[in-house]
Amino acid sequence: MPSTERNLLQSCLRAAVALHPQLKRAEAQFKASASKLVSLGAERTGARIPIDAKLVDATSRISHAAYTIIANPNVEMTPEFLELYVAIQTQLGQPESLPAVFELYANKPKPVVKNGQIEYVKQNPNAAARAIEPAVADMALQTAIDAKSLDSALGIIESSYCLPAFKRQKLIKHGTAPAIGLATLPFGIFGLSTGYAAYWQNTMDISTATGIGVAGISGYFLVIGSLGMIAKLSNKDQMKRVTWTPGTPLRYRWLREEERAALDKVACAWGFKEPWRHGEEMGPEWEGLKEYMGYRQMLLDRVEFMEGMS
Numbered sequence: 001m002p003s004t005e006r007n008l009l010q011s012c013l014r015a016a017v018a019l020h021p022q023l024k025r026a027e028a029q030f031k032a033s034a035s036k037l038v039s040l041g042a043e044r045t046g047a048r049i050p051i052d053a054k055l056v057d058a059t060s061r062i063s064h065a066a067y068t069i070i071a072n073p074n075v076e077m078t079p080e081f082l083e084l085y086v087a088i089q090t091q092l093g094q095p096e097s098l099p100a101v102f103e104l105y106a107n108k109p110k111p112v113v114k115n116g117q118i119e120y121v122k123q124n125p126n127a128a129a130r131a132i133e134p135a136v137a138d139m140a141l142q143t144a145i146d147a148k149s150l151d152s153a154l155g156i157i158e159s160s161y162c163l164p165a166f167k168r169q170k171l172i173k174h175g176t177a178p179a180i181g182l183a184t185l186p187f188g189i190f191g192l193s194t195g196y197a198a199y200w201q202n203t204m205d206i207s208t209a210t211g212i213g214v215a216g217i218s219g220y221f222l223v224i225g226s227l228g229m230i231a232k233l234s235n236k237d238q239m240k241r242v243t244w245t246p247g248t249p250l251r252y253r254w255l256r257e258e259e260r261a262a263l264d265k266v267a268c269a270w271g272f273k274e275p276w277r278h279g280e281e282m283g284p285e286w287e288g289l290k291e292y293m294g295y296r297q298m299l300l301d302r303v304e305f306m307e308g309m310s
Helices: 002-033 036-045 054-069 078-092 098-107 134-146 152-160 164-199 206-233 248-257 257-270 284-295
Strands: 111-116 117-121 241-243 298-300
Touching: 002 054, 002 078, 002 298, 054 078, 054 098, 078 098, 078 134, 098 152, 098 164, 134 152, 152 257, 152 284, 164 206, 206 248, 206 298, 241 257, 248 257, 257 284, 257 298, 284 298
Parallel strands: none
Antiparallel strands: 111 117, 241 298
16 A cells, blocks of 8 residues: 555654664764864765774664665655655665665656566656656755765756656656747737737727737747747756857757756865866766766866866
8 A cells, every 4th residue: 555655764764864863973973073184085985984883784674664665666755755755764874775766767667567466567667757856856965965975966966857758758848838928929919919000099990000009029939938938948057067069059958958967966066165276176987977068068177267267
């Protein structure tokens, strides 16, 4: 029963919430007792902070119990269950399983009772209904960033923002209303033009005035709408360190903006915090991150957009 699995996941969440202050206390004690260099090194490399074995065991048990529940073939993966699971791993600081769970959410067959037996219906992973909600993906990404797990962060981005299902859901949510407005616009323009020709002028015949009105109003909406759309899609104010490669189509920029913003957040978390030191980062992880973004039609620390370089 879905209510049973929901109660089990909520029990895991309550246990994780109760354990969270102890994990934070252990982390604070380590930072207070260890030297500053050791503490910075652990944060930089993502190394696990040594904590009490009992806490480690309790964390592993709760995490494994939650995964066992949602991975059960007879449990349907709903958005509510996925959000509960991500919240559990957020409290525990365990992001390693989140990319695999996101893939499971997209591909897991749906259990259906038919003729007294359970049948498993294959799901379309590219359907908009299988998209990860942005709030859930953001929570998972922040968990990976807090845990300093670069592999988990990139895996979460690939299994949520990069999938066709996420883009289709965005297109449906944010593109339906403008599409309806654009489809009904010609009728509104014709109605305004007819009213103008019939009641607001007396120098031309109605057909000529209607044609002029249609041409004028259509030209106004076409010019102003095109300029507004270009300004909206080419806006760069929200970009910090990750920008689009020159020549990337505007429609791709709009569809993949959440992916770019997520990689921007990763770059800001792994790089230097001081703006004047941006571009000085070194190491295999950083070089790999720059190369990865290049494959995704993005640039990390584009020179002309860096502080003091314009």
